[in-house]
Amino acid sequence: MVSWIMSAGLCRVSSVLRRVSSAVCAGSARSGSGCQERLRWPPLAGDVDRFGGVTVRDFPPDISEDEFSALLRVSLSRWRSDGRVAAWLHVPITLSRLSAAAARLGFGFHHARRDKAVLSLWLGPGEDRLPSFATxxxxxxxxxxxxxxxxxxxxxxxxxxxxxxxxxxxxxxxxxxxxxxxxxxxxxxxxxxxxxxxxxxxxxxxxxxxxxxxxxxxxxxxxxxxxxxxxxxxxxxxxxxxxxxxxxxxxxxxxxxxxxxxxxxxxxxxxxxxxxxxxxxxxxxxxxxxxxxxxxxxxxxxx
Amino acid sequence: MVSWIMSAGLCRVSSVLRRVSSAVCAGSARSGSGCQERLRWPPLAGDVDRFGGVTVRDFPPDISEDEFSALLRVSLSRWRSDGRVAAWLHVPITLSRLSAAAARLGFGFHHARRDKAVLSLWLGPGEDRLPSFATxxxxxxxxxxxxxxxxxxxxxxxxxxxxxxxxxxxxxxxxxxxxxxxxxxxxxxxxxxxxxxxxxxxxxxxxxxxxxxxxxxxxxxxxxxxxxxxxxxxxxxxxxxxxxxxxxxxxxxxxxxxxxxxxxxxxxxxxxxxxxxxxxxxxxxxxxxxxxxxxxxxxxxxx
Structure with missing residues (x-):
């Protein structure tokens, strides 16, 4: 079995969430699959690992569950068209409402410790090939x-x-x-x-x-x-x-x-x-x- | 080290949350440490294990983060006065907003898998003696x-x-x-x-x-x-x-x-x-x- 080394070979895509005007549709959504939702934020940015998964660690701090659902939907659409095979969300416990929103789009808990939960969703072809957590x-x-x-x-x-x-x-x-x-x-x-x-x-x-x-x-x-x-x-x-x-x-x-x-x-x-x-x-x-x-x-x- | 057997020796306290009128103060809070908050729900009910911990698996489905904070505060007060040494919350991912509320009162993730997170808080004397999850x-x-x-x-x-x-x-x-x-x-x-x-x-x-x-x-x-x-x-x-x-x-x-x-x-x-x-x-x-x-x-x- 190929091991999934999260910490190795990361390619930084963007670490900063740039908030844009609420009146403007997310650029990537517009240029990609059409203007699906009116969003106050650009699609989520994350690190891409060498297996083709994307990991998001930064979230808009005051976003509601519903707003995050819309944002995540657009982001997933972008990641799929970019050929990403998996998405990982590192959600601080204080922002747990985002986990509920992510669950509605298919994410589940991969693991959680103390003040952080990690959620995952397999985006690639065939069955989920993500490694499990400690057993x-x-x-x-x-x-x-x-x-x-x-x-x-x-x-x-x-x-x-x-x-x-x-x-x-x-x-x-x-x-x-x-x-x-x-x-x-x-x-x-x-x-x-x-x-x-x-x-x-x-x-x-x-x-x-x-x-x-x-x-x-x-x-x-x-x-x-x-x-x-x-x-x-x-x-x-x-x-x-x-x-x-x-x-x-x-x-x-x-x-x-x-x-x-x-x-x-x-x-x-x-x-x-x-x-x-x-x-x-x-x-x-x-x-x-x-x-x-x-x-x-x-x-x-x-x- | 004493093992903490969650599945053994459980004493069922109450499995059903009985919602009461929003106009009535939670009875146990009133009879206990005074009417601290105006609550729409009675204190959380849970299973007591043989180590003196209480586990809550049922939550009011439409409760807000703020309402849950107040409810959990009253429940913790009750559990402490009852001599419980630990509290465990089994929170469905769809109710993750409750985890954020619990975190504000000191809870942290013990573990999480797929569609459920388990949060814990040590209530007993001295340092946290709760067993860790798989390592x-x-x-x-x-x-x-x-x-x-x-x-x-x-x-x-x-x-x-x-x-x-x-x-x-x-x-x-x-x-x-x-x-x-x-x-x-x-x-x-x-x-x-x-x-x-x-x-x-x-x-x-x-x-x-x-x-x-x-x-x-x-x-x-x-x-x-x-x-x-x-x-x-x-x-x-x-x-x-x-x-x-x-x-x-x-x-x-x-x-x-x-x-x-x-x-x-x-x-x-x-x-x-x-x-x-x-x-x-x-x-x-x-x-x-x-x-x-x-x-x-x-x-x-x-x-």
């Missing part, structure tokens, strides 16, 4: 293993109908690496400091309760302890203990995933963690100057 | 390995400045399993049919170009071919070939991740794929009746 939340748990005595740090959530031991963890913040989430959540829930060792397991679940209809990616990391004293968060946890891995692997008082990972860890403890670990390596992205983190089985040494 | 897009590539001759299916993207061999792949649709995306994208790009074998590698990158400011999770699967004839998508690909894994592992004409995974695959081909594979198992979720998929190193046989 997954990422949750991370940390299995802190004390190799000196074979114990692992586990908690029981407050307000659960069934008491079940599990590894402390929680949702990643935007921009947070998997290992960082594990270390942060373990500390917030249990008071134990630790460091990231490896990734052990990945779970994907769709229609996840609490994910607002989206999917969930849940990752379990192996951590090694830097401190041992438990000072757990009583708002979130009912109990918190260093538990024998053998006991955790055998008890019915746990979740299926925790039980599975406990058996995996037990094998690692007895036979070497290199048998169960996915190693992490930070690598530079070629074009963006950013870094990414790559996890896989340890690559065998080149002979 | 990751998920992309999947498929490395189709022909074990009979040591070749792997690779493509070169159209319109790239540098010719680089990579595994075919693309973004997961909402609700699509990792392996399903790999098989679908490989077929769409190359015409080759295949089946999922294992997960090989996971990359996490933040501020990913094309992810609308969100993060990217990119997973590479090992697939085995069910057909071999290439019929590649000329819109997306410039070239498509069955290439020697040895050659792919050594060439400079590839991406760092593809190169790394090629070396991993080469080792697997020579020493057994069980050395590099993360196996997948489908498991039933305990409470929801849904299924999830779990990936980790093959669990050693229990003695």
């Amino acid at each position: 997954h939340q990422v949750g991370v748990a940390g299995a802190v293993v004390d190799e000196s005595n074979g114990k692992v740090l586990v908690v029981q959530d407050r307000n659960k109908t069934k008491n079940a031991w599990k590894f402390p963890g929680g949702l990643s913040d935007l921009g947070e690496n998997i290992g960082e989430t594990a270390v942060r959540e373990v500390f917030e829930e249990t008071g134990v400091r630790s460091q990231f060792c490896s990734l052990l397991s990945i779970r994907q679940q769709h229609n996840h309760p609490g994910a607002f209809g989206m999917s969930d990616m849940y990752l379990i990391c192996r951590l090694s302890p830097l401190s041992f004293r438990i000072d757990f968060c009583t708002q979130e946890c009912l109990r918190c203990e260093w538990l024998d891995l053998t006991e955790l692997a055998e008890t019915g008082e746990t979740t299926p995933i925790t039980s599975r990972v406990a058996r995996l860890l037990l094998y690692g403890l007895e036979n070497g963690f290199q048998n169960i670990d996915l190693t992490m390596e930070q690598m530079p992205a070629v074009y963006s100057g950013l870094f990414y983190q790559l996890y896989h089985r340890r690559l065998p040494e080149t002979p | 990751h897009q998920v992309g999947v590539a498929g490395a189709v390995v022909d074990e009979s001759n040591g070749k792997v299916l690779v493509v070169q993207d159209r319109n790239k400045t540098k010719n680089a061999w990579k595994f075919p792949g693309g973004l997961s649709d909402l609700g699509e399993n990792i392996g399903e995306t790999a098989v679908r994208e490989v077929f769409e790009e190359t015409g080759v049919r295949s089946q999922f074998c294992s997960l090989l590698s996971i990359r996490q990158q933040h501020n990913h170009p094309g992810a609308f400011g969100m993060s990217d999770m990119y997973l590479i699967c090992r697939l085995s071919p069910l057909s071999f004839r290439i019929d590649f998508c000329t819109q997306e690909c410039l070239r498509c070939e069955w290439l020697d894994l040895t050659e792919l592992a050594e060439t400079g004409e590839t991406t760092p991740i593809t190169s790394r995974v090629a070396r991993l695959l080469l080792y697997g081909l020579e020493n057994g794929f069980q050395n590099i594979d993360l196996t997948m198992e489908q498991m039933p979720a305990v409470y929801s009746g849904l299924f999830y998929q779990l990936y980790h190193r093959r669990l050693p046989e229990t003695p």
